Amino acid sequence: MASQRPPAAPQANSHPPLTAQDSLGISAQTQLRPIEEIGAELGLGQEEIEPYGRGVGKVDLAAIQRLAGRPQARFILVTAITPTPLGEGKTTTAVGLSQGMARTGRRAAVAVRQPSLGPTMGIKGGGTGGGWSQVVPMERLNLHLTGDIHAVTAAHNQLAAMVDNHLHRGSPSGLDPERVSWRRVMDVNDRSLRQIVTGLGPAGGGPTANGPLRQTGFDITAASEVMATLSLARSLEDLRARLGRIVVGSTPEGELVTAEDIKAAGAMTVLLKEALRPNLLQTVEHTPALVHCGPFGNIATGNSSVVADLIGGRATDYLITEAGFAADIGAERFFNIKCRLSGMTPDAAVVVATVRALKVHSGRHRVVAGKPLPEGMLGESPEDVLLGAENLRAQLRIIRRHGVTPVVAVNAFPTDFASEHEVIAQVAAEEGARCALSTHFVEGGAGAAELAEAVAEAAEEPSEFRFLYPEEAPLTEKIETIATQVYGAEGVDFSPAASTALAAFTEAGYGHLPVCVAKTHLSLSSDPALKGAPSGWRLPVREVRLSAGAGFVYPICGTMQTMPGLGSAPAAENIDIDAEGNPRGLF
Template sequence: MTALSDPRGAAAGNLELAAAATLKPIEDVAGAMGLGPHLIEHYGRGVAKIDLAAIDELADRPRAKYVLVTAVTPTPFGEGKTTTTVGLGQGLNRLGHRATISVRQPSMGPALGIKGGGAGGGQSQVVPMERMNLHLTGDLHAVGAAHNQLAAMVDNHLHRGSPSGLDPAEVGWRRVLDVNDRALRHIVTGLGARTDGPLRETGFDITAASEVMATLALTTSLRDLRARLGRIVVGYTGDGEPVTAEALHAAGAMTVLLREALKPNLLQTMENTPALVHCGPFGNIATGNSSVVADLIGIRSGDYLVTEAGFAADMGAERFFNLKCRASGLVPDAAVVVATVRALKAHSGRHRLVAGRPLPPELLEECPDDVHAGAVNLHAQLAVLRRHGVTPVVAINAFPADHPSELAAVREIAEAAGVRSAVSTHFVHGGAGALELAEAVAEAAAESSEFTFLYPSGATLRDKIAAIATEVYGADGVDYAPAAARALESHQVHGYGDLGVCVAKTHLSVSADPARKGAPTGWRLPVREVRLAAGAGFVYPICGDITTMPGLGSTPAAEAIDIDDHGRTIGLF
């Protein structure tokens, strides 16, 4: 068998390093968390599911310190939140603490597309790496099956004359697939004979963008999941009344399909730190956080629970605070903001980075002034944490091309802001490279804090959106397109005003314009559409163009993935 060569060179080393890791028996990893064998269901070597009975069994144990890992506004390459999360967990364990990490399950589509895997990197990875990135225990496929079962029942309902009065033109429930495939963004179903179903326009989203995924991530129990699925709104009648999955008698079957997927997955890091891997909501339109049930188990499993939130603090951390923390009842003790020299230099506005292309040579030249010029973005992200009463720590994720003067510049920025900082080399050195960061986080988490939500749940939807826009993004206000204003009013009238808000916008800027770097001022948040995710428990205003079905690039990662003569995966990065 001839394997494909990997054009990414050293990036392929992630898989090789992960394959060389010495895994502990998964029951030993569970035992370190205080989980007995009766709570563990094996899924092959190095992977298990945890029975939800663990939540009640661990309830009387001490609560761990809860640490969130977030970041500055990322470049198209990402700044290493997962790698930092893994490295920090390993570093805390090296200091003698019992740490568990909780991360999202990677979507297979981006892993085979341009982004690559989501297991971390270098000496700070979750293993088995290829299992985590490709299928794992089948949770994403279960989400897809439940979502598409509802889609099939919607079309069958229309085919049978729509007894509920559901208007075919008002159906908003699309189908999903865990593959990057731009050709499925807009399709027509029902072609053929009359018996082949109603003819209508629809499309596919990637599975991570499914409301079912967001619902699974925010639920607290099987009973809660059943209730949430029933509240999903699939469309509206001609009179504008919502039609739910419960009305179509679809929620019961969906719950059955998701029963096993609701159990968190247990893996380990390269240094055998327990790793909870569960759920992967799309970061642009959903929470971008791992599951509540995983954290309810992890919070009673040791001294520290380290979790991460997608994208920067203005997106992932804000949603973690105001959506996930409301659902779980847990509040953080500290938060880590991952910053890289390249990201801060990009936020100076003097460099242009393009996904899939090498870093521009001038960005790699020594220039602390560029780092200081981009510091405004780091300050904006720190302000988000402080607004919520959470103590921040700046993790300076060091790359080989970084110059000592530039790393020192990031330290100076953090010191001037009155924030702890640490240079971390966890990618190269694993937990040993994260000891300084682990010490800083332990100090921050030991301080008393007064966590606060951004808005009360009883505020109007307009007030919630305004709070996020002005207090988190730094906008001067919010402008609604006529259709968005009508939808917002309808959601408020139909009893959805107490739901949270999850603003869907670009992750490449604090603003709604991906081209605006730093921390833009003098702008207003443009809301073109407001959609409802009643099962997940939020509405999501859409600002700008958000693609919920990614496409493949000119050189997809899938081209480099193959099997060697020994049956081992190669080319995954």
């Protein structure tokens, strides 16, 4: 643990100084290594890497079979404490840790999600990682990459068009136009599409008629069940079967109608065939990065894909991956949904903490996205950090409850004080967890060397991984277990609608599915205003929905926005090409 303010200037053998918001510049000046060379480091043959533009390749799924006999990599999850709305650098830490592993002489790869175009154009510019811990080429990564998200949009909306056409043609399945739950998707922040009416204009059966008049809407593509399904499929055949199971609505009698009934699942699979292959890129330090899928953390797993893990898990010595939001949400889903499906179990979990987020968890400060940090947060205050560390303790215990060894990564900022870092180290020690300071943003892998050593040690401890609940537990019990043992709730209050839905899903044969609780990521509780480790509260389950294709049931606790809007000054307004034709404003 460093005992002084972390260095703002880089050390010898490190990168040139970072100017603020210079991630795009760093990416642009990175000399990309041919992607086949990066693949070769993973033991992938030329024929298993199909190049998609410079520095980007798609990995053939046949690699899963071919590598099956090789030893399993150490599997490291990167998760976090409950973040501020600014985010605490989880992706950056995952990328930096993979670079740090390489700097300390280890073979490693990182598996991360693909950023969504909507937020890139909406809020902030994009990025997978940042500074000297990012995946490149950043421009491609943040725009269309290899088109996977667009393929999800196409497959999702192909099903929607076939559903409305099915209704237009007399609904042979008996699907009730008023009970269609399948919406449409687009990868854009567009609040006007949240609630729409379709099928206006000429009605009837003729060629100029416009189909059934219905109220429906659009979600952002990341929130598509097709995206969640793609991220959880183990193979093309598995994807085909899962897509067929997607429920699009029901008959007036409540019989569920699926994509298979609509005869759309085959075409959807063909549309997704390329998208199922993980994308191989590199970090700014030329270590391998698998970038694949971007399921919405709000209502889906928020993890990168199972196939990327299956390939990466046999292709290197340390596979580092991240899960959306804090450990209560992302890690819990990673353990109980994704690991259950992939059969891969984690050897250690990094919990990213920042001084600023811990100060917020003291309850004494409030951070608002898009505004500067409040003055009161900038002074030296180990007391605030200690108060807020209750959140860190709770998140570490969530990891421990699954039998996984946690490591605290302090994502250092130039505004931090050494005394504040020391408090974090002390809390980690009290919880029996290793702790390391990481300055990967400004120093790249060299700044994450200490973290890499700590993680490598932790990963050698014997694994005692266990699921939080068995598959056969009733759905209500699964939800109660997560609420009480992970979130720290005293119990769960199911609305009548939620209880009815849970009974219906169980009756229809979906009782064995895991649950993916949709709640705010800004608190361990379901109330975003409650910081630290709230107690004395109950989890309100307003409604419950089914993702039969992805393979989970998701209870909704609070209001969940599945289509973002644009702000008063969207990022897109500042995005343009410069005189040389290069994009600017992407970060």
